[in-house]
Amino acid sequence: QKEVEQDPGPLSVPEGAIVSLNCTYSNSAFQYFMWYRQYSRKGPELLMYTYSSGNKEDGRFTAQVDKSSKYISLFIRDSQPSDSATYLCAMSEETGGFKTIFGAGTRLFVKA
């Protein structure tokens, strides 16, 4: 079993839809949870960063962490074609830790 599980998709939605992306994990020591976005032929870029359980909102993006269920989510409201990318969840045991573990990434397509 991988430390971080993420459905690779692809996920295809119409423009304006609400998108839900999820990851589960097995290591209860993870405390820092991140979502990276990767456009085709580019490196991943940090989108959202959350510590421990709870919600964090940034514009159209909301990250949720449920440590009791070992489950994290990223919601995208009013999705746009420019949101089409691969979304990778990532987590680490400590801030600034040397080892960040990534999920497999979910490919998202938003159709105009």
Place this chain on the structure above:
Amino acid sequence: DTAVSQTPKYLVTQMGNDKSIKCEQNLGHDTMYWYKQDSKKFLKIMFSYNNKELIINETVPNRFSPKSPDKAHLNLHINSLELGDSAVYFCASSQVGGGPNTGELFFGEGSRLTVL
């Protein structure tokens, strides 16, 4: 001004050859990494260097040898290339310790290696 730059972007070579990928960061970070992304987009850490010292070596074959001449550079040399080495190799950097977003990884654009 590119924050994390790696060269070459594309590399096509024969099995058994030796090749190197270079990485430089101008962010002033103290930690650099090599990640491997396979064809299914799975991103896996290979090495981590902090202030030129090897911190993480994730059971990577000995054919892979990283080298960090200074904090701003991390190179990857691969000997006796195999078909399974075909992947995109990403260099990344971060600043360890302090601040709410500490540990954010800044990635280069990747080096796409194809072994024939």
